[in-house]
Amino acid sequence: MASTCCIWACYPLSWSLGWGAGYPWVGQQRHCWGCWGWRPWPCITTSSSRRIAGYWRGLPGGGPLLPPPLFLCPVANDFFQFQQFRIDQSACAQKVSTDACLLGAAADLTAATHILDIGTGTGLLALMAAQRAPQATIEALEIDPAAAAQAAANVAASPWASRIRVYPLSLAAYAAALPLSSAGTDRPFSHIICNPPFFRRSLAPPDAARATARHEGVGSLTFDDLVTFAAARLRPGGTLTVLLPPPEMQRFEQIVLAAGLPAQARLVVRHRPGGRVTRCITQFGGVGPLAAHERSLVIQDAAGGYSAEFRALLAGFYLAL
Numbered sequence: 001m002a003s004t005c006c007i008w009a010c011y012p013l014s015w016s017l018g019w020g021a022g023y024p025w026v027g028q029q030r031h032c033w034g035c036w037g038w039r040p041w042p043c044i045t046t047s048s049s050r051r052i053a054g055y056w057r058g059l060p061g062g063g064p065l066l067p068p069p070l071f072l073c074p075v076a077n078d079f080f081q082f083q084q085f086r087i088d089q090s091a092c093a094q095k096v097s098t099d100a101c102l103l104g105a106a107a108d109l110t111a112a113t114h115i116l117d118i119g120t121g122t123g124l125l126a127l128m129a130a131q132r133a134p135q136a137t138i139e140a141l142e143i144d145p146a147a148a149a150q151a152a153a154n155v156a157a158s159p160w161a162s163r164i165r166v167y168p169l170s171l172a173a174y175a176a177a178l179p180l181s182s183a184g185t186d187r188p189f190s191h192i193i194c195n196p197p198f199f200r201r202s203l204a205p206p207d208a209a210r211a212t213a214r215h216e217g218v219g220s221l222t223f224d225d226l227v228t229f230a231a232a233r234l235r236p237g238g239t240l241t242v243l244l245p246p247p248e249m250q251r252f253e254q255i256v257l258a259a260g261l262p263a264q265a266r267l268v269v270r271h272r273p274g275g276r277v278t279r280c281i282t283q284f285g286g287v288g289p290l291a292a293h294e295r296s297l298v299i300q301d302a303a304g305g306y307s308a309e310f311r312a313l314l315a316g317f318y319l320a321l
Contacts, residue, residue, distance in 0.1 A: 082317050084131055085158040087122045091146040094121045098299070099279060100195055103243040104128030105313045106267050106281050106297075107193050112136040116233075118171055118194040119143070119221060123151030123164075125193055128317065130160035136190075137163050143170045143221075171221055175229055192230050192240045196221050196252075223252050230285070231259040239264070240284045249280040261285040265293045272300040 080087045080096045089095050104125045109115070112133040117126040120140035129138050140155075142148035148168035155164045167174055178188075197220045230240040240261060244252055246268075253263055261284040269279040275298075301307040311321040 081319060082127075083319060084317075085127050085154070087124055087127070087154055088150055089122045091150040092122045093144065093147065096122060096124055099243055100124050101128075101314060101317065102267075102269060102279070102297075103193065103195055103241070103281055105132075105317060107191070107241040108239065108265065108283055109133040109136070109191055111190065113190045114188055115139070115191045115193065116189045117141070118192065118226065118229075119196065120151050120166065121147055123154040123166065125195070126151070126164050126166070127154065127158055127160065129191075129193065130158070130163055131316070138165070140164060140166045141169055141171060141174050142166065143168075171225055171229055175233070178233070187233055187235050187238075189234055190238050192234060192238070193242075194221075194226060194240070195243045196223065196226055223255050227252075227256045227259045227261070230256075231261060234261075234285055237285070237287050239286045241281065242284075243279055243281045246277050246280055249282060253282065256284050265295075267295050267297055270296070270298045273298050273302055 078088065078090045080089070087096050100121075101124070105128065107129070109129060109132050112129070113136055115126075115129050115133065115136050115138045117129065117138060117140040120126050120142045123140060126138045126140040129136065138160075140151060142151055145168050148166055152166040155161055155166055158164070169177075226240075226242075234240065240256070242249075242252065257263070263282050263284055264286045265283040267281040268277045269281070270277055297309050297313070298307045299310050306321060315321055
């Protein structure tokens, strides 16, 4: 049984609240107020939730000025259904988020033949890569055993099970197991994608698996680990694509430039027109000019719905846009 994406999400699919909006925008938002990760459509509710939501909003086409009471709203988020695959995530500390969907859809996978997804979590990035790059094989690493097992199950249930392999390993353990030779087999990857942990000075959550997924530090992936691996294991002309908030991306770019992988392209993300940049998706390595080409994407349009560029980017994945 599916449940909703966050604590406010027991509305019918025809309407929900945008992050920070404060009021419902009927028939426009496909995500929910209160989602720290900007979790995407679909908010697939239980029948009881739909009945509660229908009662709460009153007359057809109407809506309350405030969200329903907290005690009426389910909090679990067991799965997300995409157009061509499903993500079960009950065992994963890091759930499906708009951040991950943006990275999976925006990463340049041109001529991809062998892709590595570092920190796959639910397996979402690996599955999006398999859908977008039908000629590529994908390897996915996940340090948390429970999440790795669920990612493997998601892959097995997908149309691309034969092209994706999930390893329940840290990056260090995986690197140690890779073959070393003078024939180039120690540099096997055309593309590496990663949404690395980046919290450093904030209080870590009590859930150890979630702390590992989100907080840089002992036991989790560090920027230096990621850059060192990419510099050693990318093929000539290969690319590393990561998503980070702007301050962390600035720090990451200093590390990766010193390793000889200059930024080639950058997508800056804002939630709404005129808002601050909240995320950067940057591609490093490859071939081309040293000055990174920068594009901009706004998630919401002025009316509060998904923007045209967001719809175009995720059109092959979300159930409804």
